[in-house]
Amino acid sequence: MRGKDVRLDQVSIRFGDSTAVQPTDLAIHAGEFFSILGPSGCGKTTLLRTISGFIEPTEGRVLIGGEDMAGKGPNERPTALIFQNLALFPLMSVAENVAFGLEARGVARAERLRRAQELLELVALGGYGDKKPADLSGGQRQRVAIARALAVEPAVLLLDEPLSALDLKLRQHMRTELRAIQKRVGITFIYITHDQGEALAMSDRVAVMSRGRLEQVADADALYAEPATPFVATFVGEQNVLRGSVASLTGDLAGVDTPVGRLEGRAKGALRLGEEALVMVRPERVSLGGAGINALSARLASRNLEGPSVNLLCAAAGQSLTVTVPNGPAVRDLPEELTLSFGVDDALVYPVGALAHG
Amino acid sequence: MGSLARAYGRPLAAAILAIAALWILALILVPLGAMVEQSLWWRESKGDISLQIDRIYNDIATIQLDRASETDPAKQAALDATLEQRQAEATALEAQEKDPPKTYGLANFTRMSGLHLYIFVRTILYALMVTGLAFVVCYPVAYVVALASGPRKAVILMVALIVPYAINELLRVYAWLMILDYRGVINGLLSWFGVVDLDNRGWIPFLENPSAVFLAMIYTYVLFMVFPMVNTLETLDRNQIEAARDLGASTLRIHRRVIIPHAKPGIAVGCIMTFMLSAGSYSVPAIMTRGQGGDWFSQLVYRQFYESNNWNMGSAYAVSLLVVCTTFILIMMRLFGVGLRDIAK
Numbered sequence: 001m002r003g004k005d006v007r008l009d010q011v012s013i014r015f016g017d018s019t020a021v022q023p024t025d026l027a028i029h030a031g032e033f034f035s036i037l038g039p040s041g042c043g044k045t046t047l048l049r050t051i052s053g054f055i056e057p058t059e060g061r062v063l064i065g066g067e068d069m070a071g072k073g074p075n076e077r078p079t080a081l082i083f084q085n086l087a088l089f090p091l092m093s094v095a096e097n098v099a100f101g102l103e104a105r106g107v108a109r110a111e112r113l114r115r116a117q118e119l120l121e122l123v124a125l126g127g128y129g130d131k132k133p134a135d136l137s138g139g140q141r142q143r144v145a146i147a148r149a150l151a152v153e154p155a156v157l158l159l160d161e162p163l164s165a166l167d168l169k170l171r172q173h174m175r176t177e178l179r180a181i182q183k184r185v186g187i188t189f190i191y192i193t194h195d196q197g198e199a200l201a202m203s204d205r206v207a208v209m210s211r212g213r214l215e216q217v218a219d220a221d222a223l224y225a226e227p228a229t230p231f232v233a234t235f236v237g238e239q240n241v242l243r244g245s246v247a248s249l250t251g252d253l254a255g256v257d258t259p260v261g262r263l264e265g266r267a268k269g270a271l272r273l274g275e276e277a278l279v280m281v282r283p284e285r286v287s288l289g290g291a292g293i294n295a296l297s298a299r300l301a302s303r304n305l306e307g308p309s310v311n312l313l314c315a316a317a318g319q320s321l322t323v324t325v326p327n328g329p330a331v332r333d334l335p336e337e338l339t340l341s342f343g344v345d346d347a348l349v350y351p352v353g354a355l356a357h358g
Numbered sequence: 359m360g361s362l363a364r365a366y367g368r369p370l371a372a373a374i375l376a377i378a379a380l381w382i383l384a385l386i387l388v389p390l391g392a393m394v395e396q397s398l399w400w401r402e403s404k405g406d407i408s409l410q411i412d413r414i415y416n417d418i419a420t421i422q423l424d425r426a427s428e429t430d431p432a433k434q435a436a437l438d439a440t441l442e443q444r445q446a447e448a449t450a451l452e453a454q455e456k457d458p459p460k461t462y463g464l465a466n467f468t469r470m471s472g473l474h475l476y477i478f479v480r481t482i483l484y485a486l487m488v489t490g491l492a493f494v495v496c497y498p499v500a501y502v503v504a505l506a507s508g509p510r511k512a513v514i515l516m517v518a519l520i521v522p523y524a525i526n527e528l529l530r531v532y533a534w535l536m537i538l539d540y541r542g543v544i545n546g547l548l549s550w551f552g553v554v555d556l557d558n559r560g561w562i563p564f565l566e567n568p569s570a571v572f573l574a575m576i577y578t579y580v581l582f583m584v585f586p587m588v589n590t591l592e593t594l595d596r597n598q599i600e601a602a603r604d605l606g607a608s609t610l611r612i613h614r615r616v617i618i619p620h621a622k623p624g625i626a627v628g629c630i631m632t633f634m635l636s637a638g639s640y641s642v643p644a645i646m647t648r649g650q651g652g653d654w655f656s657q658l659v660y661r662q663f664y665e666s667n668n669w670n671m672g673s674a675y676a677v678s679l680l681v682v683c684t685t686f687i688l689i690m691m692r693l694f695g696v697g698l699r700d701i702a703k
Contacts, residue, residue, distance in 0.1 A: 054600060075606040087597035091619045100615070101605035152605055 003031035003188035004065030004155035011060035035199035038209035080149035095129035101152035119147040235356035265347025283324035290341030397673035401458035466674030481655035485637035504591030538564040583628035590624030623700040
């Protein structure tokens with residue numbers, strides 16, 4: 001199996017008056033594990049269904065392996081879709097499910113059952129061919145769905161939040177599994193999810209989507225460390241957000257007057273003096289103690305034990321701040337009055353824009 | 359019983375049980391029992407007895423005439439004795455006519471003539487054909503209705519299915535009669551286009567063809583086929599259709615492998631209903647053929663009851679029809695792998 005690249009060329013999708021996907025350009029490389037991450041209703045499933053051929057784009061083109069897919073139905077595209085609820089055929093055996101795509105292609109029964117057996121072994125379900133999907137566990141059904149989709153040898157596998165129905169432990173296990181399968185078969189995976197953990201853990205690259213628009217396309221590290229917009233900054237990982245007005249701009253550094261005092265950080269986006277801005281700093285980049293720039297005094301409101309780390313919920317000048325510090329004896333008996341600080345590099349300053357949570 | 363009482367309290371549980379018992383009694387046991395009982399006995403034909411009685415009274419009248427013109431007292435006495443004896447015979451026969459003795463046995467079932475047996479078999483075959491045709495007609499309709507959503511669905515359901523059913527069955531059958539009659543709507547249209555010549559009785563005799571009955575019957579029972587199918591098709595996860603399409607399956611294969619297997623219980627219920635209704639339908643064949651086409655078995659049953667006035671034979675016919683249809687359905691269910699439990703779902 002060979003992966004193919006997928007390119008969206010000014011694709012926009014409208015249903016009547018409402019726009020589901022704004023004009024979008026996107027290039028997904030062949031053999032890549034690519035995730036589209038966004039809250040529900042952001043248009044990510046619409047985008048996936050457009051790639052798979054269930055929806056024709058209102059404008060623009062979808063190209064798979066350089067070939068224009070206009071007018072081609074889902075059964076004519078080199079893609080296979082794994083549905084959110086898996087959509088296994090409940091009345092067929094597991095082997096028949098896996099072999100269905102081959103059956104549709106007119107492969108002889110013996111041959112397609114042999115192929116199904118191979119694929120079931122690939123997903124470690126060799127002995128389950130005769131069972132019905134209902135007899136399997138959630139994780140096993142998941143793997144059957146993957147085997148069924150792989151049976152038609154797609155160049156691009158599309159996954160629509162297939163892990164969302166599983167419990168946490170299984171979900172984490174399946175992430176590794178999916179990633180391993182993708183490495184083994186080498187085809188392009190396009191994975192839709194609202195779970196940032198899944199997207200960051202599995203993907204080569206992630207696109208963050210909001211309100212029908214791609215906010216940022218980057219690898220997981222860049223997405224986390226250098227979010228391009230306030231939405232991405234707040235949607236991916238936790239974030240302390242402080243509102244203020246821009247007081248200084250020097251090079252790529254910006255100073256912002258916030259209720260807790262003057263804070264400095266790296267400027268992201270077009271900032272202008274005197275205009276409102278958002279200062280963002282990740283809870284784990286804030287440390288206890290320190291002095292000088294970006295140091296502020298706060299009152300400890302509560303202390304939430306997470307296990308390996310501790311979240312300290314603090315209040316400073318009416319603003320709430322979260323600090324994540326490693327668990328240990330040092331954070332067991334903290335005074336009520338704390339000094340918090342963070343580096344200039346750890347703070348990012350954005351023009352005011354939409355945030356992920358309210 | 360115990361759990362029912364715990365769940366609803368004693369009075370309510372008792373009421374529920376009473377209603378269930380009444381239901382079973384009134385809807386199943388009493389009517390079926392009466393019919394089966396009726397079919398298991400017969401009386402000697404009353405017609406023969408009446409004939410005998412008539413003959414005796416004729417004799418008596420003749421003897422009385424002889425007696426009136428006879429003058430010899432010895433002969434008079436002899437005639438009186440004969441008269442008395444004949445009268446006694448007549449009285450005995452009259453008593454028998456009034457209340458002939460019942461004989462129990464299976465004779466009613468074995469007495470069916472070859473012609474009636476032929477009609478019986480033909481009726482079953484016709485009912486099967488109606489069921490098959492109704493399925494072919496209803497499946498696409500059910501599919502469209504089940505997969506449509508929102509206000510459009512309500513409109514389709516209303517206009518296409520509910521409205522025709524608000525009209526009385528007889529009216530609907532008569533409407534088809536008018537459409538297919540010699541000087542009916544279709545022949546009228548054909549004549550208007552110059553295809554047939556109504557003035558010289560050149561019409562097309564649709565009604566003399568069994569397919570006229572089929573047509574009216576499908577129209578009459580279509581809803582019993584559509585609704586069970588719609589119900590099961592509605593429960594089909596549409597993702598399965600999309601998944602099958604995504605895996606490259608043609609529309610035909612999607613129906614054959616995914617949709618129909620899922621809808622099988624609904625199809626079974628629809629087919630059973632249509633089959634039972636059409637095998638036992640009286641009004642449709644009676645009205646549509648008006649004696650010009652072959653009888654259906656239900657018409658024979660009717661005749662046994664109301665023309666031959668032989669309720670016992672009629673009951674036996676009705677019971678035979680019921681037994682054969684039920685057996686047939688059970689066999690079909692086994693063949694198609696549909697269990698009663700699937701249908702109950």
